[in-house]
Amino acid sequence: MKEEIKAYNNVLELIGNTPLIKLNKITQKMKGNYFAKVEAFNPGHSTKDRIALYIIEEAEKKGILKPGDTIIETTSGNTGFSIAMVSIIKGYDCILAVSSKSSADKIDMLKTMGAKVYVCPAHVSADDPRSYYEIAKKIHSEIKGSVYINQYFNELNIDAHYQSTGPEIWEQTAGKITHLIACSGTGGTISGTARFLKEQNPNIRVIGIDAYGSVLQKYHQTKEFDANEIYPYRIEGLGKNLIPTATDFNIIDKFEKVTDESSAHTARELAKTEGLFVGYTSGAAMQGIKQLEEEGEFDENSNIVVIFPDHGSRYMSKIYNDEWMSQQGFFDSETAEIQQIEYIK
Numbered sequence: 549m550k551e552e553i554k555a556y557n558n559v560l561e562l563i564g565n566t567p568l569i570k571l572n573k574i575t576q577k578m579k580g581n582y583f584a585k586v587e588a589f590n591p592g593h594s595t596k597d598r599i600a601l602y603i604i605e606e607a608e609k610k611g612i613l614k615p616g617d618t619i620i621e622t623t624s625g626n627t628g629f630s631i632a633m634v635s636i637i638k639g640y641d642c643i644l645a646v647s648s649k650s651s652a653d654k655i656d657m658l659k660t661m662g663a664k665v666y667v668c669p670a671h672v673s674a675d676d677p678r679s680y681y682e683i684a685k686k687i688h689s690e691i692k693g694s695v696y697i698n699q700y701f702n703e704l705n706i707d708a709h710y711q712s713t714g715p716e717i718w719e720q721t722a723g724k725i726t727h728l729i730a731c732s733g734t735g736g737t738i739s740g741t742a743r744f745l746k747e748q749n750p751n752i753r754v755i756g757i758d759a760y761g762s763v764l765q766k767y768h769q770t771k772e773f774d775a776n777e778i779y780p781y782r783i784e785g786l787g788k789n790l791i792p793t794a795t796d797f798n799i800i801d802k803f804e805k806v807t808d809e810s811s812a813h814t815a816r817e818l819a820k821t822e823g824l825f826v827g828y829t830s831g832a833a834m835q836g837i838k839q840l841e842e843e844g845e846f847d848e849n850s851n852i853v854v855i856f857p858d859h860g861s862r863y864m865s866k867i868y869n870d871e872w873m874s875q876q877g878f879f880d881s882e883t884a885e886i887q888q889i890e891y892i893k
């Protein structure tokens with residue numbers, strides 16, 4: 549019998565079908581069964597691979613994108629990396645406007661992946677001409693044959709997760725999922741995944757994780773945009789200072805807010821307890837679960853699925869750096885970790 553070579557045609561074929569991994573130690577004292585959908589297993593190490601591939605292929609199908617065209621996006625890093633990766637394989641130019649809050653590692657990675665990067669000030673309002681939204685719009689208007697992905701206001705962001713993340717979780721849990729917990733930034737992940745899951749079982753509870761300093765929770769509760777809610781925070785990719793149309797607020801049952809400090813410590817705890825080296829918002833999602841459990845959200849029969857959006861390697865100069873943690877005031881006498889490194893001279 550002739551043996552076939554077992555190889556993927558390119559890296560894009562590895563997008564999606566990420567594993568669902570049971571959480572054991574960090575949840576030991578908590579009611580319910582906990583499972584993490586670990587999106588770092590995507591080839592671009594984040595959930596954003598799904599939307600980059602889906603949105604670009606939809607544009608190709610509609611004849612909007614032709615070889616050699618330019619793809620533009622605003623991104624805290626992950627979406628940019630995924631778009632740059634897809635652009636390389638498919639032969640597009642990639643221009644990214646990123647927030648100055650993004651880690652230096654993320655910006656260097658985007659450059660490595662061949663993207664042209666504009667770094668824009670983080671603490672200006674969304675309609676300020678220097679904001680990364682306005683810069684991206686301006687570049688888009690200046691380059692003929694360019695496509696602006698616009699993930700915060702693109703319905704295809706929701707569709708990408710409706711078509712992939714939702715069905716995968718339904719299948720992996722054999723339809724036994726009772727709760728979906730996901731960070732909300734653009735809202736694409738939670739909205740698309742929840743839309744599919746609630747179509748299968750409308751009783752599934754859907755809870756979004758938001759940051760203190762973001763307007764999402766208040767908007768969900770009151771339908772009012774309250775600018776007083778806005779102040780700078782450190783978690784990248786979660787919460788927002790505007791209302792994204794890629795968030796379906798009606799499908800989300802509630803939002804839980806988490807702090808920068810507790811999320812950073814919980815991300816470190818995930819590494820030490822479960823061996824899962826995941827990003828800052830994964831720590832935030834797990835921190836949200838801890839709070840929800842204390843509030844009595846779960847019981848013994850709950851099957852809770854949490855989405856961990858990206859990999860820990862993107863935060864080496866931030867939450868996984870002791871100096872950074874100290875500078876933020878996140879290490880005090882109680883929380884400071886025992887020194888694990890000894891230098892032999």
Ligand SMILES: Cc1ncc(COP(=O)(O)O)c(C=O)c1O
Nearest residue numbers: 732733734735736737785829857
């Ligand atoms: C690290 C990280 N976590 C969470 C999210 C939130 O996902 P979504 O934009 O689908 O709501 C993002 C996206 O912005 C992200 O980059």
